[in-house]
Amino acid sequence: MSDTRPGDPELTTYRDVQLSPDFSELRRRFRRFVFPMTGLFLVWYFVYVLLADYAPKFMAHKVAGNITVGLLFGLGQFVSTFAITLLYVRWADKKFDPDAKHLRDQIEGETK
Amino acid sequence: MLLPQATVGDPKVNIAIFALFVVATLAIVIRASRNNKSAADFYAGGRSFTGPQNGIAIAGDYLSAASFLGIAGAIALNGYDGFLYSIGFLVAWLVALLLVAELLRNTGRFTMADVLSFRLKQRPVRMAAAISTLGVCFFYLLAQMAGAGGLVALLLGISDRAGQSVVIAVVGIIMITYVLVGGMKGTTWVQIVKAVLLVLGAGIMTLWVLAKYAFNLSSLLGAAVDKSPAVGEKLLSPGLQYGATGISKLDFISLGLALVLGTAGLPHVLMRFYTVPNSREARRSVSWAIWIIGIFYLFTLVLGYGAAALVGPDVIRAAPGKANSAAPLLAYELGGEILLGVISAVAFATILAVVAGLTITASASFAHDIYGQVIKKGQVSGDGEVRVARITVLVIGAVAIVGGIFANGQNIAFLVALAFAVAASANLPTILYSLFWRRFNTRGALWSIYGGLGSAIFLIVFSPVVSGKVDKKTGASLSMITDTGIDFSWFPLDNPGIVSIPLAFVLGIVGTLTSKEQVDVDKFAEMEVRSLTGAGAEKAVAH
Numbered sequence: 001m002s003d004t005r006p007g008d009p010e011l012t013t014y015r016d017v018q019l020s021p022d023f024s025e026l027r028r029r030f031r032r033f034v035f036p037m038t039g040l041f042l043v044w045y046f047v048y049v050l051l052a053d054y055a056p057k058f059m060a061h062k063v064a065g066n067i068t069v070g071l072l073f074g075l076g077q078f079v080s081t082f083a084i085t086l087l088y089v090r091w092a093d094k095k096f097d098p099d100a101k102h103l104r105d106q107i108e109g110e111t112k
Numbered sequence: 113m114l115l116p117q118a119t120v121g122d123p124k125v126n127i128a129i130f131a132l133f134v135v136a137t138l139a140i141v142i143r144a145s146r147n148n149k150s151a152a153d154f155y156a157g158g159r160s161f162t163g164p165q166n167g168i169a170i171a172g173d174y175l176s177a178a179s180f181l182g183i184a185g186a187i188a189l190n191g192y193d194g195f196l197y198s199i200g201f202l203v204a205w206l207v208a209l210l211l212v213a214e215l216l217r218n219t220g221r222f223t224m225a226d227v228l229s230f231r232l233k234q235r236p237v238r239m240a241a242a243i244s245t246l247g248v249c250f251f252y253l254l255a256q257m258a259g260a261g262g263l264v265a266l267l268l269g270i271s272d273r274a275g276q277s278v279v280i281a282v283v284g285i286i287m288i289t290y291v292l293v294g295g296m297k298g299t300t301w302v303q304i305v306k307a308v309l310l311v312l313g314a315g316i317m318t319l320w321v322l323a324k325y326a327f328n329l330s331s332l333l334g335a336a337v338d339k340s341p342a343v344g345e346k347l348l349s350p351g352l353q354y355g356a357t358g359i360s361k362l363d364f365i366s367l368g369l370a371l372v373l374g375t376a377g378l379p380h381v382l383m384r385f386y387t388v389p390n391s392r393e394a395r396r397s398v399s400w401a402i403w404i405i406g407i408f409y410l411f412t413l414v415l416g417y418g419a420a421a422l423v424g425p426d427v428i429r430a431a432p433g434k435a436n437s438a439a440p441l442l443a444y445e446l447g448g449e450i451l452l453g454v455i456s457a458v459a460f461a462t463i464l465a466v467v468a469g470l471t472i473t474a475s476a477s478f479a480h481d482i483y484g485q486v487i488k489k490g491q492v493s494g495d496g497e498v499r500v501a502r503i504t505v506l507v508i509g510a511v512a513i514v515g516g517i518f519a520n521g522q523n524i525a526f527l528v529a530l531a532f533a534v535a536a537s538a539n540l541p542t543i544l545y546s547l548f549w550r551r552f553n554t555r556g557a558l559w560s561i562y563g564g565l566g567s568a569i570f571l572i573v574f575s576p577v578v579s580g581k582v583d584k585k586t587g588a589s590l591s592m593i594t595d596t597g598i599d600f601s602w603f604p605l606d607n608p609g610i611v612s613i614p615l616a617f618v619l620g621i622v623g624t625l626t627s628k629e630q631v632d633v634d635k636f637a638e639m640e641v642r643s644l645t646g647a648g649a650e651k652a653v654a655h
Contacts (some may be wrong), residue, residue: 077203
């Protein structure tokens with residue numbers, strides 16, 4: 001692949017794009033969303049695993065009928081996974097994609 | 113209970129329904145493959161699947177026999193501890209969604225190695241990535257083929273090993289046909305059909321079970337407890353399988369780690385992201401996959417406890433397929449031989465589709481990475497690569513058949529968990545480092561891949577999985593080597609993840625920092641810009 005493209009004359013190589021403020025901003029926003037979110041769900045998941053492993057009495061506690069704390073925690077993992085998926089897809093579609101597309105068009109030349 | 117010991121239902125019905133599925137999907141595969149021309153068609157289905165289509169296919173690829181039969185059985189017998197498998201398998205998708213899927217789609221062409229070797233020294237890194245791809249696919253294949261054997265035992269009343277081996281061979285041959293004829297496009301359609309059938313089948317059974325308990329989950333759980341006097345209330349709380357000792361608790365953490373970090377390193381899942389036209393569709397695929405997989409695992413929770421309540425642990429243990437037969441036995445209990453036939457055909461289809469997906473991934477990795485890039489140094493046409501890929505399909509098919517015959521009878525959820533441990537150790541660290549860590553270099557990649565792969569396999573070999581695990585009550589061997597006299601295990605855990613995954617991450621750092629290799633700043637810039645913006649990404653094939 002050639003490093004020179006039509007389009008924005010100032011952005012002639014991937015290196016130029018990488019060093020441009022627009023791209024830095026895009027990368028910063030991406031990382032600021034996905035890294036904390038990853039940390040969050042991993043911590044929540046391991047809290048659950050450790051509770052199941054080392055606090056089985058607590059997890060066996062019945063909340064209503066035969067529904068235990070552990071079952072609710074487990075179902076909570078499903079809820080949080082669905083919620084993070086919804087949040088991320090909405091964020092990426094609305095906030096991230098337009099800016100990424102803007103940069104992509106600059107790089108590839110707005111010919112298509 | 114009037115369950116015959118050797119078989120359940122009418123084998124003729126089971127075979128007829130399964131044959132119907134094979135004929136129908138084969139017709140779809142042949143139709144879908146008419147446009148198979150280029151390498152992008154064979155490996156990536158022309159990159160023309162939509163996000164939802166690919167999402168369903170991912171679910172089809174991922175919801176293996178281990179998910180359906182293994183988890184339902186684990187919940188039926190071990191209650192809550194079986195639930196952990198499904199939670200780990202599901203939460204893991206967030207790693208793929210947030211950190212891997214879109215960036216991989218934007219930078220690679222056909223295989224995981226495309227991304228790993230993007231900015232490092234091509235040949236050694238590609239070779240390492242291809243070897244670990246083949247390794248993970250091998251473990252996963254074994255699990256699926258072993259599942260086929262167990263299922264056959266139950267459904268067709270074939271209890272002798274020779275007869276089961278013949279059926280495993282038939283499954284292998286059908287799968288090879290799918291892949292050879294249909295390539296990625298045909299395989300994808302098989303996954304889609306199978307995923308729809310599987311989720312529908314499990315959904316109907318779930319509603320049926322719940323209806324028997326007036327849609328009251330609490331009374332279903334109560335009935336499961338009543339039917340399991342040996343363990344009683346423990347069925348509803350963690351610890352039944354893993355809570356016995358300090359070592360088994362550590363094993364539980366090890367398993368949890370392998371599950372959550374394994375998915376985003378599974379080569380056959382990663383390869384599916386190349387079948388869509390762009391990163392937005394890759395994102396939609398994962399989102400669809402998460403919903404389908406999540407809902408399906410909620411079904412298995414009901415099915416597992418339903419099997420405990422309606423079939424009972426004693427009957428399940430006595431059945432030829434043991435834990436793996438919980439779901440089919442439940443189907444028989446609910447809807448007689450017709451529902452059993454449908455559910456078993458779906459389970460067969462599941463194995464077939466997953467094995468096809470693994471085979472195409474392994475063959476792509478061999479043909480594209482090892483043959484095309486390492487041996488021929490990129491100087492080979494797409495057609496030449498595809499020809500090699502087709503030959504590889506035959507070889508892998510043969511290996512899968514032979515391996516399946518030997519692994520027949522092993523617990524499948526657990527074999528899959530090993531595949532996840534290898535994937536999480538060998539692949540994930542390098543994927544993340546090469547996407548997010550500027551300084552990362554070739555030595556870091558090689559140390560991490562080979563270190564992760566090697567340590568995971570090494571520890572498995574010397575774990576109780578392979579030798580020396582004995583059932584204390586019966587004295588029977590629970591290991592792969594069934595001769596209880598042979599015991600060379602010294603690693604106490606079944607799952608190596610807790611050692612091999614951190615080790616692989618550390619090796620990546622140490623290897624990188626001790627190497628004097630300069631970062632290829634231009635290649636890194638290209639990778640980073642392409643991964644985030646999608647500029648220069650491979651486009652869909654226009655037909």
